[in-house]
Amino acid sequence: MKTLPFKIGAHPINWVGEDVKEHGAYTTYEQIMDEMQRLGLTGTEMGRKYPTDIEVLKQELAKRNLQLVSQWKSVLFSDPAYREEELAAYEQHVKFLKEMGSTVISTCEVGGSLHFDPRRTPHEKEVIPLDEAGWKSLAEGLNAAGAIAKQHGLKLTYHHHGGTAVESPEEIDRLMELTDPDLVYLLFDTGHAYYGGANPIEVLRKHYNRIAYIHLKDVRQPVLDEARSEKADFITCIRKGVFTVPGTGDLDFRPVVEELLARGYNGWAMLEGEQDPAKAPAFEFASKAITYLESLLPTKAGESQ
Numbered sequence: 001m002k003t004l005p006f007k008i009g010a011h012p013i014n015w016v017g018e019d020v021k022e023h024g025a026y027t028t029y030e031q032i033m034d035e036m037q038r039l040g041l042t043g044t045e046m047g048r049k050y051p052t053d054i055e056v057l058k059q060e061l062a063k064r065n066l067q068l069v070s071q072w073k074s075v076l077f078s079d080p081a082y083r084e085e086e087l088a089a090y091e092q093h094v095k096f097l098k099e100m101g102s103t104v105i106s107t108c109e110v111g112g113s114l115h116f117d118p119r120r121t122p123h124e125k126e127v128i129p130l131d132e133a134g135w136k137s138l139a140e141g142l143n144a145a146g147a148i149a150k151q152h153g154l155k156l157t158y159h160h161h162g163g164t165a166v167e168s169p170e171e172i173d174r175l176m177e178l179t180d181p182d183l184v185y186l187l188f189d190t191g192h193a194y195y196g197g198a199n200p201i202e203v204l205r206k207h208y209n210r211i212a213y214i215h216l217k218d219v220r221q222p223v224l225d226e227a228r229s230e231k232a233d234f235i236t237c238i239r240k241g242v243f244t245v246p247g248t249g250d251l252d253f254r255p256v257v258e259e260l261l262a263r264g265y266n267g268w269a270m271l272e273g274e275q276d277p278a279k280a281p282a283f284e285f286a287s288k289a290i291t292y293l294e295s296l297l298p299t300k301a302g303e304s305q
Helices: 029-038 054-062 080-099 132-151 169-178 190-195 200-210 221-229 234-240 254-263 282-295
Strands: 007-010 043-045 067-070 073-075 104-109 155-159 184-189 211-216 268-271
Touching (some): 029 043, 029 282, 067 268, 073 132, 080 104, 104 184, 104 211, 169 184, 184 190, 184 200, 221 234
Parallel strands (some): 043 067, 155 184, 211 268
C-alpha cells in the first residue's frame, strides 16, 4: 500500500449531515470515530454528534489516535454592527481549538447566504452578493479574527462555500486580494470550487501560497446538471447527492494530487462527501476514496500498484 505524503483525515459529515439533519440522524459519535480508526485515519473535524465536554472529547479521540483538526465557524463580518460580538465568539472558538491541539480554523462568512444568514427569512430564493461596504467590512473582520487566531498559534482558513457570498472563483480572488496574507489563509475545497464554477486545479495553483487546509470533495456531474436546470438551492443539492468523496464522482483528482506532491504539501486534507450515508455508507465510501487517492501516487521502481 502506498502512503499519501500529506495527512489524511475524514469529516464526520460523511456519517452525519450538518446542513441536512436527517442524514445519519441516528449515527453515534462512537461509530464515527471507530470507523475512522478502522480506516487508519488520524484526523477529524468536530461534528454535531461529538461530545461537547472537552475532557470527554479528548479521551474519546485519544483512545482512537485521532486528532481534532478543526471546526467550522460561521461569521457575520460583512455587517459592521455584528463585528464586536462576532470577534468575541471567534476568540472563544479559537481557545477551544487551541485546547484541542488544532492549528487551523474553518471560517465562513454567512452574510447574504440563503441558508446560514440569521437575518434572512425562509421564503427567500437567492444569495445576496456583498456590496462594496460589505466586502470592506468582511475583510476588516477577517483580518481582526485572523490576528486573534495568530495570537494563539492558529491560522484562520477561509472556506469558500456553495450558497454563500464567497463561492465563485472571482469572489475567492477578491477575498484573497482584500485580506492580509499573514492573517487570512484559504481552506481549499475541491467540491465547493467546482460547484462555484471554478476549475479546482486553477484555484489550487493560483492561491497555493495562501492554502493552509484542504477538503477533498467530489461532485456528481449529472446531479449538478439536474439541480442547475431546476435552479435548486444549495441544501436541495445536498439532498439530491451532488457531493461525494474522491473517486466516486466525476472530478479528476490526478492533477490535484500531482500538484500537491510537486508543491510538497504536508498539511491536512479531509475526505468529505456530505451525502446520505443510508445511500452511500461512510466507511465504504471513505475506503474507496483512500484507495483511489493512493492509486494516483507515482509508482516507485520495484513497487506494484
